[in-house]
Amino acid sequence: MRYTSIVSAAALAATTFAQATPSLVYQFENAFSGVGYVNIENIAVRDNGKLLLNTVTGAIMVELDPKNPEPVIVANLTNAIGNGQPGSLTGIAETCDDVYTVAAGNFAFGPQVPNGVAGIPGSNSVWNVDLSGKEPKNILVTAIPEADTLNGVTAIPGGNKDLVLIADSGLGAVWAVNTKTGKYEIVIQNDLFLPGNTSNFGINGVQVQGPYLYFTNSAQHTFGAVPIDKNTGKATGEITVFATFPEDLGPDGFDLKQKQGGAYIAAQPDSVYMVPRDGSLNLVAGGADDETLLGPTSTAFGKDGCTLYIVTGGEGGGPNGPQSGQVFSLDTCDGSEDASEEDNDSEDSSQWGKWAKSRAMKWHA
Secondary structure, three states: OOOEEOOOHHHHOOEEOOOOOOEEEEEOOOOHHHOOOOOEEEEEEOOOOOEEEEEOOEOEEEEEEOOEEEEEEEEEOOOOOEOOEOOEEEEEEEEEOOEEEEEEEOEEEOOOOOOOEEEOOOOOEEEEEEOOOOOOEEEEEEEOOOOOOEEEEEOOOOOOOOEEEEEEOOOOEEEEEEOOOOOEEEEEEOHHHOOOOOOOOOEEEEEEEOOEEEEEEOOOOEEEEEEEOOOOOOEOOOOEEEEEOOOOOEEEEEEEOOOOOOEEEEEEOOEEEEEOOOOOOEEEEEOOOOOOOOOEEEEEEOOOOOEEEEEEOOEOOOOOOOEOOEEEEEEOOOOOOOOOOOOOOOOOOOHHHHHHHHHHHHHOO
16 A cells, blocks of 8 residues: 655644643552552443443453442453463454444563563464453453464444454554454554554554544554455555654644544543544643653544543553553533534544545545
8 A cells, every 4th residue: 555644744743722621530549459550441331421441450341430440350351261361351343233343452561572562472362352241251362372462452442343443553554354254364454553663563553434544653653544455454555644752752642532533532642532534633631741641542422422431551650659550531522512412423424524524535546
């Protein structure tokens, strides 16, 4: 695929866009679940408004009610396969009503690991966590021994309901996994998904909206999209990079705002940026000397379409010792939007999708 970048030099400069201080919803204690400290990797929002949090410090899914924030473990997959696997949960996506597909695997941490942290090839698996009944059910979809580092997970709204797409941060690839049959294959692999010399994490967050798979690449500091076949997940065109972050920022998990068409991207080590239709970088939380966000890892919009939830990984070390991950909320609406407006995943009604389609048609001509 030919690489196409649509960001001018002027657009690369990060600006402040309606920056506000996020409100702390919950600060995890280091002693929670007995793992030493809690590193939150990803987030999903249930229809009842409660948050589901995946952790890499233990393959644990935690439910948190923002209105009454007392964390409850709803799934613990730690060592569910055996031999210490899996040890972590990464991506999460709702694939049918109150059933969530998650990626799992193991990581190596510490100064002996190049760049400090890396996935362990051969330890990866995919699970369904079913919360639709009285008791949660954990169902192994498949192990993927050929994978390097499974990370972000996305369903395909308006497409194949049985399929999820999963980023492999180490291979620089996207896997398609059938959550009913367990069959899997690499459907996209590209240099623009690869990791780099300073980070072992290439393609990271992923999300399908309309006919596009949107992605971040932490090592290459990019946010972009590729058109896909919504039945197979395979690419149907070229990759477009919408924005490039400064080299000291690693874009991670993100969510797309349905009503105004912006991507709200968690950026390591301390920021959240909004990327609008023009591809500019707009700082909305953290950054500079602000130490509020300790390693933001992902974002997700609440059901009102305005409240953005931000999760962080915390700090495993430092002068003050380990500090566990956090959950924040941020109001992204200015009062001009109708918070009761329902989101729609169709290609025609998605403002972000229509923008991406028109831009891609222009730039790929």
